[in-house]
Amino acid sequence: MNRLCIFISSAQKEFAxxxxxxxxxxxxxxxxxxxxxVFLFEDIPASDRRADSVYLDEVDSCDIYVGLFGQDYGYEDAEGISPTEREFDSATAAGKPRLIFIKGQNDDTRHPKMRELVRKAGKQLIRRRFTDLPELTSALYASLVEHLVRIAVIQEGPFDGSACPRATFEDLSTEKLDEFLARAQSNRGYPLGPGTAMRKALTHLDLLAGKHPSHAAVLLFGKLPQRFLVTSEVKCLHFHGTEVRKPIPSYQIYKGNVFELVDQALDFVMSKIARSVGTREQGPQAPVEYELPREAVGEAIVNAIAHRDYTSNASVQVMLFADRLEVWNPGQLPATLTLASLRVPHASIPHNPLLAGPLFLAGYIEKAGTGTLDMIARCAEAELPTPDFRQDGGQFVQTLWRPVPQQVAGEVIEQVGTKSALSRHQVEILEKCREETALVDLMVIAQRSDRTKFRHQVLSPLIEDGLIEMTIPDKPQSSKQKYRLTEKGRALQSQLAYKKEQV
Known part of the structure; x- marks a missing residue:
């Protein structure tokens, strides 16, 4: 279908x-x-036409009219009517769907004519009130989704619960279902076991849309899920430096169901990073330790696959660089979650709830919203920097930081001539200290909490080696004291960055 045009009322300056x-x-x-x-009056170029005729023509040609009513009534024409009211009347006369949002709960302070316009709209339709931009955005989103459902453009309910077009029970694998049921019984005591009929199992897991397999059913148990959901694949890339550059040394595109995608992507990463093998003193099997905790890498990959937006044309991307692992997935955080809330206990709000349920039963995820907290804890136990989370346009990005390769730090230390080897925390400070920085901020960079130990073990050796200096050296205890890299420290910083690019 052609995209629908939304006209957002343009006359009131207070809503620019x-x-x-x-x-x-x-x-x-x-x-x-x-x-x-979206049509905004501000976007049209200069034209030899009256402004009121332009915006009224746009109202007539749009599919939906969105009215924002505030305190002011606005400019009045010769008949004493504002452009906002003209727009509303024009949309009404043309039979356009009208979505009216009113700022504030109290109408007493509004311009008298705006109060009358609010009343007039209230007699004709359901209005929504808002107090700030996030509330307005949320209300508009809900109204537009409801409109799409009403005109049968999209189905109501989560995408993973809707029927997968053209998919039949013949497109699902009984072998993959049996593997899942065996895991679910072992990990969570699930009542159904291998050998359960496909229809019965899908009914029990709420994976049927009427009589048809849902999108979640295809993603979980499909023989060839990418036949129906092309971008459900996972792209894994390995770069030797710290930037995306061609040629790409290693590039794999994995296909399969969600369990296979997680396993393949996890194996890709773990096969590319450093590992150490211990002795068999503690058991018959020698322990293996990786530079990035396997559990943290697995959480990042599972989060991306479980919570991604499957309506997007983008795929999950797992990119391993010399200094970090980045996992990108299409989608946005739920409106009730923020980047900051991912670092504290929070509710679990799965983007694909019917997909998340079986992943939980198979032991791939937890339902308590602990995934990001587990990643942070695993990295802390391994003495690695705290993972980063960010929203990059329509992509959610998780970053796990790799330790600085010992040969890199060693070579640079030898060249610069420090008195002793640098610890991981000291390297962190040298890499990230770009300006004059207070003691508490240096502690945050190094992920240290004990001020005394930090001074003794991390900061003082850097000062003694001439890599960092005080901004107020004659007043060491000054409350305004900060620290900065010396010329020698900046040289070491540059060489560390260069060496990491070559790894």
Missing amino acids: EERRELKAYLHGDPLLRRFFE
Whole structure:
């Protein structure tokens, strides 16, 4: 279908920021951008036409009218009617769907004519009130999704619970189902076991959409899931440096069901990173330790596959660099979660709840919202920097930091001539200290919490080696004291960065 045009009321200056932000949000959302185009009066070029005729023509040609009503009534024409009211009346006369959002709960402070417009709209349709931009964005999103459901463009309910077009029971693998049921019984005491009929198992797992397999059923047990969901594959890339550069030394595209995708991507990463093998003193099998905790890598990959937006044309990407592992997945954090909340106990809000259930039963994920916390804990136990989480446009990115290769630090230390080998925490400070920095901020960089031990074990040796200096050396205890790299320290910083690029 052609994209629907949304006209966002343009007349009131008080909503200039809201209009821009709403357009950016709608064009950035992986679902809504597939169906909607946004018209803002500010976007049209200069023209030899009256402004009022332009915006009223746009109202007539749009598919949905979004009205933002605030405190002011706005400019009044010769008949004493503002452009906002003209737009609303024009949309009403043309029979357009009208979504009206009113800022604030109290109408007493509004311009009298705006109060009358609010009342007029209230007699004709259901209005929504909002107090800030996030609340407005959330309300508009819900209204637009409801509109798409009403005109039968999308199905109500989560994507993973809707029927997978063209897929039949013949496209599902009984072998893959039996493997899952065996794991689910072993890990979670699931009542159904291998040999259960496919229809019965899918019914028990809520993976049927009417009489048809759902998208989740195909992703979990499909013989060839990518036949129906092309971008459900996982792309794994290995770079020797710290940037994306061609040629790519190792590039694999993995296909299969979600369990196979997790296992293949995890094996790709673990096969590329350093590992050490211990002795058999503690048991018959020699222990193996990897530079990145296997559990943390697995959590990052499972999170990406379980919570990604499967309506997107992008795929999950697992990229291993010399200094970090990045896992990218298409999608946004739920509105009730923030990047900061991922670092503290939080609710589990799966993007694909019917996909997450079987992943939990098979032991791949937990339901308590502990995935990111487990990643942080595993990295802390391995004395690695805290993982980073960020939203990069329509992609959610998880970053695990690799330790600085010993040969890199060793070579550079020898060249610069420090008195002793640098610890991981000292290397962290030399790499990330780009400006004058307070003691507490240096401790954050090094992931240290004990001030006394940090001074003695990390900071003082760097000062003695002439790599870091005080900004107020004659007042060591000054509350305004900060620290910066010396010329020697900056040289070491540059050489560390260069060496890592070559690894």
